[in-house]
Amino acid sequence: MFVKRILSGVQPTGDLHLGNYLGAIKNFVALQNDYECLYCVVDLHAITVWQDPKMLAQHTREVTAAFIASGIDPDKNIIFNQSQVHEHTQLAWIFNCVARMGWLNRMTQFKDKAGKNKENVSVGLFAYPNLMAADILIYKATHVPVGEDQKQHLELCRDIAQKFNNDFNSNVFPIIEPVIMKQAARVMSLRDGKKKMSKSDVSEYSRIMLSDDVDLINLKIKKAKTDSLPFPSNLNDAQKRPEVFNLISIFAALNNSSPEQVIKKFNNSELSYFKNELSDSLISTIEPIGKEINKLLNDKNYLDSIISTGADKARSIANPVINEVYNKIGLLKT
Ligand code: TRP
Numbered sequence: 001m002f003v004k005r006i007l008s009g010v011q012p013t014g015d016l017h018l019g020n021y022l023g024a025i026k027n028f029v030a031l032q033n034d035y036e037c038l039y040c041v042v043d044l045h046a047i048t049v050w051q052d053p054k055m056l057a058q059h060t061r062e063v064t065a066a067f068i069a070s071g072i073d074p075d076k077n078i079i080f081n082q083s084q085v086h087e088h089t090q091l092a093w094i095f096n097c098v099a100r101m102g103w104l105n106r107m108t109q110f111k112d113k114a115g116k117n118k119e120n121v122s123v124g125l126f127a128y129p130n131l132m133a134a135d136i137l138i139y140k141a142t143h144v145p146v147g148e149d150q151k152q153h154l155e156l157c158r159d160i161a162q163k164f165n166n167d168f169n170s171n172v173f174p175i176i177e178p179v180i181m182k183q184a185a186r187v188m189s190l191r192d193g194k195k196k197m198s199k200s201d202v203s204e205y206s207r208i209m210l211s212d213d214v215d216l217i218n219l220k221i222k223k224a225k226t227d228s229l230p231f232p233s234n235l236n237d238a239q240k241r242p243e244v245f246n247l248i249s250i251f252a253a254l255n256n257s258s259p260e261q262v263i264k265k266f267n268n269s270e271l272s273y274f275k276n277e278l279s280d281s282l283i284s285t286i287e288p289i290g291k292e293i294n295k296l297l298n299d300k301n302y303l304d305s306i307i308s309t310g311a312d313k314a315r316s317i318a319n320p321v322i323n324e325v326y327n328k329i330g331l332l333k334t
Contacts, residue, residue, distance in 0.1 A: 002174040006035045007141035009042040009082070009132070012059035013051070016066050018208040018286070019187035019197035022253045023147045027181040029071040031145060038078040038139055038314060039067055044089065044131060045082070048124040049113075061303050062293065066210060068306070069292035080310030082135065087318035091134035092127075094325060098164050099130050103156055109149065133157040137173045138318045145179040148186055149196075154178045168328040172321075187250060190224040193242025211290045214283050221247075221279040231266050231274055238263055244271070247278055254281045 010024060028039055041063045043056060051059075060081055067079050082088055104110070107129055114121045124131075132153050136144055137160070144154055154176060161173035189195040189206040197207045205223050212220070225243045232238035238245045238259065245259070251274075252262045266274045296303055326333050 001171075002140055002142050004035055004143060005139060005141045006031050006037040006143050006145065006179075007040065007136050007139055008038075008145050009040040009045065009135055010063050010067075011042050011046045012056065012063045013046050013199065014055060014059045014062070015199045016062065016210045017197055017199055018210070018250070018282075020066075021070065021210060021286070021289070022187050022250065023181065024145070025066060025070045025072075026253070027145050027179075028067070031179075032072060032077050035143070036077075037072075038080070038141065038317075039072060040080055040082050040135060040314075041067075042082045042132075042135065045128060048122055048128050061297060061300070061307075064303060064307055065293045065296035066289070068296060069289045074306045074310065078310050078313045079306060080314045081307050084307070084311040085138075085314045085318055087138050087315065087322045088131065088134050090322050091138045091325065092131040094329065095130040095134050095137075095160050095164075096127055098160050098167065099133075099156065103159060104129065107152060107156070109152070129153045129156045130160070133160045136176060137161055138321055139314070140172075140174055140321060141176065142174045143177050143179050145181055148180060151178055151180065170328050172324055172328060187253075188242065188246040190220060190243075190246070192225070193244075193246045208282060208286065209290075210286060210293060212286065213290075214287060217282050217286065218279050221275050221282065224275070226271055226275075231269050231271055232263060233267055235260055235263060247275070251278050251281060254278075254285050 008024065008028060010020065028037065031037055041060050043060050046056065046059070064079060064081070068074055072079060104126060110126055110128070113125060133156060136157055144157075146154065158175050161175055164173055165171055187197045189197050189201055190208070191201070191203050191206040195201070195206075199207065201207060205220055208217060208220055224247060226247070227241060227244065229241070229244075232241065232244060232248075238248055248259050248262050251257075252259050255262075266277075323333055
């Protein structure tokens with residue numbers, strides 16, 4: 001009934017790292033062969049927390065460049081910028097009126113992000129999942145590749161679609177399926193295997209940036225925290241050692257294999273040998289992408305033409321959907 005269509009979003013909060021690449025972008029590249037895909041740079045999500053106006057546009061271009069540099073074909077797919085397609089915010093407001101306070105109150109990411117500062121965070125941070133549902137449903141997307149941490153937001157998206165369909169006695173929206181990305185869905189910090197790799201970690205050695213050069217990658221992997229035990233001989237042992245397991249998962253994701261296969265391959269090797277091989281894998285994947293991102297960022301006209309064509313293509317799908325929604329609700333069309 002609904003065409004299989006993929007949509008996902010990445011926030012332009014600056015400084016893309018290995019977690020963004022392996023956890024999201026690499027999987028987007030793989031999906032483009034089989035499905036119609038929309039990949040959105042979600043700047044309106046980014047501003048739910050303060051963003052420096054001097055940097056935001058640059059960061060939006062950076063994520064767009066990273067999509068292209070990683071191999072997402074801008075002709076075959078729709079690569080675009082959320083704030084340029086107004087239908088997202090039109091639908092988000094409607095979803096603010098569909099979603100219930102109780103549903104949003106349960107969102108663990110909001111609780112984590114707001115922490116003790118609940119009275120002082122933006123209303124946007126609270127309503128964020130409604131905008132995310134709008135990003136998806138304005139295209140009637142059916143499949144959404146995300147990391148583990150976004151699963152709850154996708155459940156909310158299903159609840160919103162269902163309630164809208166019920167309330168307006170219609171079948172406007174599909175009930176989406178999450179595509180939880182298998183390989184290295186979660187890349188952890190190189191300093192603490194229990195913490196997600198993050199651009200806000202104080203230690204630069206906790207993460208590999210897409211812009212890191214050969215020397216820096218070598219150094220960061222050499223310094224990556226491990227323990228003094230030999231390389232694990234089975235998955236069970238490996239999983240008990242979060243830092244080592246993280247490096248194994250990264251190697252697996254880079255080489256399209258599984259942690260089990262990596263463990264087999266390096267059985268009986270020194271940890272230092274494995275680390276060298278990991279650095280080599282990282283360098284051969286990350287370095288060309290970093291270089292291509294820079295090249296694209298220096299050709300702003302080309303990049304902006306991709307962004308603007310993407311917005312046109314996105315609008316041509318989104319506009320009929322917002323009209324359909326207005327109609328169902330009883331809003332007059334413009
Ligand atoms: N919330 C997602 C994140 O922080 C980003 C996002 C916004 C998204 N809209 C989306 C992801 C729609 C998938 C689909 O990672």
